Amino acid sequence: MVELTINGRVVHANEGEMLLAVCRREGFRIPALCHHEAIEPFGACRLCMVEITKKEWKGWSNYVTSCLYPVEKNLIVLTDSTKVIELRKTVLDLQLARCPNSPEIRQLAAEYGVNQTSYEPVVDGDNCILCGICTRICEKMGFSAISTVGRGHDKVVAPPLKEAPPDCVGCLACSLNCPTHVIPYIDNGSTRIIWGRTFELIKCSKCGKPTITRDFAESLSKTKSIPAEYFEVCDECHRREISLTMGSIANWEREAAK
Amino acid sequence: MSHDRGKLEAIFDRYSRQPESLIAVLQDIQKEYRYLPGPALLETAEALKVPLSKVFSVSTFYNAFSLTPKGETVVRICVGTTCHIRGAKVIQQQIENMLGIKAGETTPDMKFTIEVVACVGACAMAPVVAVNDQFHGGVTVAGLKRLVKKV
Numbered sequence: 001m002v003e004l005t006i007n008g009r010v011v012h013a014n015e016g017e018m019l020l021a022v023c024r025r026e027g028f029r030i031p032a033l034c035h036h037e038a039i040e041p042f043g044a045c046r047l048c049m050v051e052i053t054k055k056e057w058k059g060w061s062n063y064v065t066s067c068l069y070p071v072e073k074n075l076i077v078l079t080d081s082t083k084v085i086e087l088r089k090t091v092l093d094l095q096l097a098r099c100p101n102s103p104e105i106r107q108l109a110a111e112y113g114v115n116q117t118s119y120e121p122v123v124d125g126d127n128c129i130l131c132g133i134c135t136r137i138c139e140k141m142g143f144s145a146i147s148t149v150g151r152g153h154d155k156v157v158a159p160p161l162k163e164a165p166p167d168c169v170g171c172l173a174c175s176l177n178c179p180t181h182v183i184p185y186i187d188n189g190s191t192r193i194i195w196g197r198t199f200e201l202i203k204c205s206k207c208g209k210p211t212i213t214r215d216f217a218e219s220l221s222k223t224k225s226i227p228a229e230y231f232e233v234c235d236e237c238h239r240r241e242i243s244l245t246m247g248s249i250a251n252w253e254r255e256a257a258k
Numbered sequence: 259m260s261h262d263r264g265k266l267e268a269i270f271d272r273y274s275r276q277p278e279s280l281i282a283v284l285q286d287i288q289k290e291y292r293y294l295p296g297p298a299l300l301e302t303a304e305a306l307k308v309p310l311s312k313v314f315s316v317s318t319f320y321n322a323f324s325l326t327p328k329g330e331t332v333v334r335i336c337v338g339t340t341c342h343i344r345g346a347k348v349i350q351q352q353i354e355n356m357l358g359i360k361a362g363e364t365t366p367d368m369k370f371t372i373e374v375v376a377c378v379g380a381c382a383m384a385p386v387v388a389v390n391d392q393f394h395g396g397v398t399v400a401g402l403k404r405l406v407k408k409v
């Protein structure tokens with residue numbers, strides 16, 4: 001156990017935990033756009049900055065990305081100091097210049113009083129903040145179908161050769177976790193289109209509703225040893241079946257008790 | 259594209275098909291073909307067991323790699339700060355006029371490619387033009403004619 005102080009309150013944390021997680025658990029709100037529980041911290045968005053100091057630092061303090069900073073004994077953390085707010089405003093000002101039309105960025109920036117960027121806004125941008133959640137989560141899922149392409153100014157997220165990605169299974173992990181919702185996909189009942197590739201959606205054998213893509217199901221049954229039949233039935237019908245089974249068991253037990 | 263398997267296989271074997279050798283392998287492919295052909299990227303991914311997305315990410319990250327074929331002669335014009343002050347823009351325009359292409363392009367006969375680079379680290383010699391990695395300093399518009407004619 002490590003004891004530290006956050007905004008004047010003494011808190012306890014486990015060795016190795018990152019400041020962001022501890023602050024949030026203690027109820028302190030810190031914006032973070034490149035953070036996702038399923039993947040390793042990345043430090044790309046710079047929004048989660050906090051001020052840290054220690055008694056023995058004699059008035060010196062430091063500004064660190066809380067998502068990447070492990071807890072330390074006797075650390076004094078300020079999540080909303082004047083300087084921290086100032087830093088966050090600068091970051092949001094820049095992000096607003098990059099994504100002037102993103103509702104998510106606009107809202108977050110407005111919360112910090114940044115209603116308009118003081119920089120030259122990007123025209124016809126794609127609202128991607130290059131947080132890398134999509135590429136990292138795709139890799140974590142075991143597919144590594146997309147990556148960042150180019151660098152500096154020209155860096156974008158794209159599939160290899162900017163063509164339909166051969167390793168994509170259409171799981172949607174990238175799209176659903178994108179903080180600015182800029183990865184489009186189309187579901188039309190029987191097919192899904194994402195990254196320019198078309199996937200077959202499995203139809204639930206009980207109710208006919210679309211479940212997941214055939215490619216995703218095949219990959220899961222291969223790598224996670226889940227029987228392929230499992231994916232022929234949707235979650236809802238699975239639950240319905242379970243409740244029927246549980247009901248039958250209860251009935252048998254009652255019969256047996258008689 | 260004269261892209262034959264044997265050459266690629268030899269390159270992969272040279273580095274024992276180690277995933278860590280991705281950059282070295284791509285460098286050799288670039289040297290062999292003067293660019294990275296798409297199918298060669300697919301085979302690299304397969305041979306080194308590196309995700310194709312990663313191969314593509316690396317291929318597009320470094321300036322040394324090109325996904326489109328380059329000309330036999332690559333003319334690199336330095337447009338770094340010092341060269342800029344010493345007239346790199348005029349030099350660039352002149353070269354573009356002489357070859358009839360813009361920076362980043364290759365002549366249709368695949369003889370020349372023009373590229374611009376930011377500071378090649380030879381500011382004392384500004385303005386600098388590199389022709390196939392041969393550096394020329396103190397380049398003048400008049401001297402350019404000779405330089406390009408020579409090659």
Ligand code: SF4
Binds near residue numbers: 128133134
């Ligand atoms: S597409 Fe979305 S998730 Fe991917 S880097 Fe851009 S903002 Fe992040």
Ligand code: SF4
Binds near residue numbers: 175
């Ligand atoms: S939909 Fe495709 S690109 Fe997106 S996370 Fe899933 S496999 Fe990766």
Ligand code: FES
Binds near residue numbers: 033042043049066067
């Ligand atoms: S969440 Fe820490 S830098 Fe993005």
Ligand code: FES
Binds near residue numbers: 340378379381384
């Ligand atoms: S700016 Fe051209 S060599 Fe430095």
